[in-house]
Amino acid sequence: MQDFFAILLGTALVNNVVLVKFLGLCPFMGVSRKVDAAIGMGFATTFVLTLAAASGWAVERAILVPLDLEFLRILSFILVIAAIVQFTETVMRKISPQLYRALGIFLPLITTNCAVLGVALLNIQEGHGFAQSVLYGFGSALGFTLVLVIFAGLREQMAQLSVPPSFAGAPIAFIAAGLLSMGFMGFAGLVPN
Amino acid sequence: MFEGVTMLTAALSMTALGAGLGAMLGIAARRFHVETPPIVDEIEQLMPGTNCGQCSFPGCRAAAEAVAGGNAPVTLCPPGGRDLALQLAEVTGAGDAIESELAGFEDAAPQVAFIFEDHCTGCTKCFKRCPTDAIVGAAKQVHTVVTDACIGCDACVQVCPTEAIILRGKPRTLANWYWGKPDLSHTATMLGRAT
Missing domain, CATH: 3.30.70.20 (Alpha-Beta Plaits)
Structure with missing residues (x-):
């Protein structure tokens, strides 16, 4: 139990996917202009990442290892994760239109982005079991959501400041992201590896 | 010889995986088909389909829904340009009212x-x-x-x-x-x- 808590904390804060591992930077920059959109994106990513961690583990154990095909990991992971996300989108649209409206538009955007694929691959690299993999995926996604929402809040505030013209827009956002990343370095050592 | 076998298993297993997932998606698309207003489908067909987001809607589908619902002008699509605006006007029946809007597209x-x-x-x-x-x-x-x-x-x-x-x-x-x-x-x- 304590182990699981450590994984969750470790992935969400200490080894944050975005600010420490630098994965998933495109949605981090792209969808962080409004807090609402950031929350939607965060939940959709949480969903996909958890699913991807589970399916990645299943593909590795059921297909790649028995057939000695580990070199096809990236290809098969992309294939399976993309298909499962698409499948979920289709089903969600039928079963729960409200949920579809909230998350659906983000789902095709994150089908195997670098964070999703990266976490699935890291799981295999570190030899996690099934429950551990899922938790690792979920924790990473929580960290992603947290950072995305924080950053969106920062950018909403920054939009009202008078930024020097040469820094306006993307440059100041990058600088803020760098500072936030340094802030997250402060979590290092919180969980013993 | 051994490498040939690996290649074969690789090709076969990936083909099987792809075919299986494709079949799953195909069945899901049939089984969970959601009826949408035909006009939205028609408008979506006309759009460029690149989901570029220049219209400020998330993707062409959302833009098509907005146009069909009258929440967006037919001139919303920069890549589609004047031609698309004219076609959309025809589909939605906006007709002559858009002539002045089109002036900016010329x-x-x-x-x-x-x-x-x-x-x-x-x-x-x-x-x-x-x-x-x-x-x-x-x-x-x-x-x-x-x-x-x-x-x-x-x-x-x-x-x-x-x-x-x-x-x-x-x-x-x-x-x-x-x-x-x-x-x-x-x-x-x-x-x-x-x-």
Whole structure:
């Protein structure tokens, strides 16, 4: 139990996917202009990442290892994760239109982005079991959501400041992201590896 | 020999995986099909389908829904341009009402007013209307446009009693020269397709 808590904390804060591992930077920059959109994106990513961690583990154990095909990991992971996300989108649209409206538009955007694929691959690299993999995926996604929402809040505030013209827009956002990343370095050592 | 076997298992297993997932998606698409208003489908067909987001909607589908619901103008799609706007107007039945909106699509380059001086009577109506003082002249004197100050707002064109003013592209100089857009209609005629 304590182990699981450590994984969750470790992935969400200490080894944050975005600010420490630098994965998933495109949605981090792209969808962080409004807090609402950031929350939607965060939940959709949480969903996909958890699913991807589970399916990645299943593909590795059921297909790649028995057939000695580990070199096809990236290809098969992309294939399976993309298909499962698409499948979920289709089903969600039928079963729960409200949920579809909230998350659906983000789902095709994150089908195997670098964070999703990266976490699935890291799981295999570190030899996690099934429950551990899922938790690792979920924790990473929580960290992603947290950072995305924080950053969106920062950018909403920054939009009202008078930024020097040469820094306006993307440059100041990058600088803020760098500072936030340094802030997250402060979590290092919180969980013993 | 051994490598050949690995290659075969790799090719076969990936094919099987792809086919299996494809079948799953195909069945899901049938089984969980959601009826959508046909007009949205029709509009989505017309759109470029690149989901570029320049219309500020997340993807062409959302844009199509907005157009169908009357929440967005038919001119919302920059890549689709004038042709798409005309088609959308036809589909949604917006008809002639959009002619004035289309004016902005005719040429993406900035437009400025130009006065045909032999038609100008020097009535000063245009220069009173000009919001940027881009028209110079005096009563009974031929007016002229300072192109650098003109914003192409169309106000002077409306009031000119002799229709001596038109909007046209800025005269090209070294300072504002740019590449022309590819002329698609020209290419189409070259390929023998009537447009």
